[in-house]
Amino acid sequence: MEPNPVLKKLGFSPQDRLVIIHTDDIGMCQASVDAYRDLLDFGLISSAATMVPCSWFPSAADLCRGNPRADMGVHLTLNCEWRSYRWRPVSTADPASGLLDELGYLPMTREAVHEHAQPEAVLAELRLQVRLAQQAGIDLTHVDTHMGTVAHPKFVASYIQVALENKLPAMILRLDEQGYRRLGMDASGAAMAVSVVQQLEAMGMPLLDHIIGLPLDQPLNRMALAKQVLSGLEPGVTHFIIHPSKDTTELRAITPDWQSRYGDYSVFTSEEMRRFIQQSGLQVIGYRQLKTLMPS
Amino acid sequence: MEPNPVLKKLGFSPQDRLVIIHTDDIGMCQASVDAYRDLLDFGLISSAATMVPCSWFPSAADLCRGNPRADMGVHLTLNCEWRSYRWRPVSTADPASGLLDELGYLPMTREAVHEHAQPEAVLAELRLQVRLAQQAGIDLTHVDTHMGTVAHPKFVASYIQVALENKLPAMILRLDEQGYRRLGMDASGAAMAVSVVQQLEAMGMPLLDHIIGLPLDQPLNRMALAKQVLSGLEPGVTHFIIHPSKDTTELRAITPDWQSRYGDYSVFTSEEMRRFIQQSGLQVIGYRQLKTLMPS
DSSP: OOOOHHHHHTTOOTTOEEEEEEEEEETSSHHHHHHHHHHHHHOOOOEEEEOTTSTTHHHHHHHHTTOTTOOEEEEEOOOOOOSSSOOOOSSOOOGGGSOOOTTSSOOSSHHHHHHHOOHHHHHHHHHHHHHHHHHTTOOOOOEEEGGGTTOSTTTHHHHHHHHHHTTOOBOOBOOOHHHHHHTTOOHHHHHHHHHHHHHHHHHTOOOBSEEEEOOTTOOSOHHHHHHHHHHTOOSEEEEEEEOOOOOOHHHHHHOTTHHHHHHHHHHTTOHHHHHHHHHHOOEEOOHHHHHTTSOO | OOOOHHHHHTTOOTTOEEEEEEEEEETSSHHHHHHHHHHHHHOOOOEEEEOTTSTTHHHHHHHHTTOTTOOEEEEEOOOOOOSSSOOOOSSOOOGGGSOOOTTSSOOSSHHHHHHHOOHHHHHHHHHHHHHHHHHTTOOOOOEEEGGGTTOSTTTHHHHHHHHHHTTOOBOOBOOOHHHHHHTTOOHHHHHHHHHHHHHHHHHTOOOBSEEEEOOTTOOSOHHHHHHHHHHTOOSEEEEEEEOOOOOOHHHHHHOTTHHHHHHHHHHTTOHHHHHHHHHHOOEEOOHHHHHTTSOO
16 A cells, blocks of 8 residues: 555655554543543653543543643444443433433444444434533544444444544544455455545545554553554554553442553553653654644 | 321331431442442441432442342432533433533532423433333332432422332421421422322321431531431431442542541441440331332
8 A cells, every 4th residue: 555645744754653642431430530630641642532421521521621731532432331330322312213222321232233223323422422522622633433333334424424524533544455354344345445545535534554452351461562562563653542540449340351451551651661662763643643634 | 297107007106216227329439339238238228229320320220139138219310410420311312301401411400400401301301210220120119319309399290200100109208387398498388298298198108207317518427426316316207318438539539528428338337336226216117118008
């Protein structure tokens, strides 16, 4: 593939390795908000995304309002994956929307959303999540997707539409057909994806070359894992995902993967990681730089 | 006033002092759920109420399902009083309902609900909160009210209706006109209240003689305060309110009154309070006993 035009537009060379160090799930719980406060202060992360349907979203918004260090997007959320702690859509309480499980919460699985959600209900939900984040005073930098649920033929157009309507970059990969096939798409899906992405790029929308995250099921040696993944980054723009959180009673009651989340917090508030990134040759950018490239 | 007919029906004398030791706000946050688990085990509380719109409600329901010690009602909720941590109604996302503030949450104040909420929207919301609690597997014993918001001429009929429809006792005081006047009602309101309560009592609905709680703005000497209030209880049926919670980072991030809440937890998981209650001459009952008196 041709090098990502973002590189040249931002003054980098085709061999440069740009990375967005991106913290997911901010506002999901109290521990994520406390972690975000520290991570913002420490300065290693370069972007984050918040979950508007979750009860701690207002606290995440509080940290962003008027804070020039905050590079915050909306982590568009159509699922609630936990059993003990649950949230609902923001746009509807109507079961006909297909957005609810039998108790009115967002469903636990991607599959449930793909099967039942009405596309127009999804569009309304995504739009309202963005609008509420703006209304809460966040100067949004992008949209991305919780659990990748919108990355589905029924909903991906709504995802792109919401990004364009709000002049926000979206977490979207630019790949060739083989690339999309390797992600599990069939031939026609891959061809369609290439055509959509070429159109978006022609419009000037900034896109990503790579998306990679630290797996949540490997709690041990998180520092070594982070260094290994960051060392292996290829030229182009990488969206690098971590899930940092403080270690609290609340977090442990929500998720068995709390140790990985606390590990991400520890690593990205450490001088060791600061030195590693400084010496890595990586160019750390935020979505705020990508947003400057959005077509008007 | 005549003695409360509940006393005789349950085999007590007119001079007996019955008390429901009732923990509010269960499921409001994680710390409240952890506290409830311990309180159930310890055995001093005799009833509790859960907040269905809050994200930790499913964990509260988990503790109740199949647990014969649980005496759980629905703490019917039309407000979200905190700034950092917020919840929405369960029945609607429609601003026309009057149930939402500008960000879609339940309003912070009683006054906002009294002014804006549509009575039919309130009825639908109360009904759905009860239905969801039943659907989550809780064998409900009663309904009561978060912040007393339904105790308003616009909504009190819906509150009573939801109780009767579900054959559940409700937290309702039986007073004479002077009694209601002392609560701040005007003459016509007090006369109306007497007439409603007489009707309900004639139907056989169990009612309360007193409602008293430990104030949340007195964090110090919680044990002495609890003993003082319990010692002062009068003959009849008292609904005695506490707000127990574990002391966690989450709770402290929600409310400045965390110390009072943790104090209630400490007092009602103490052998000192167990001995005090045993020697107090009080008759501790739950709403489950009152529920047996509900007209069919």
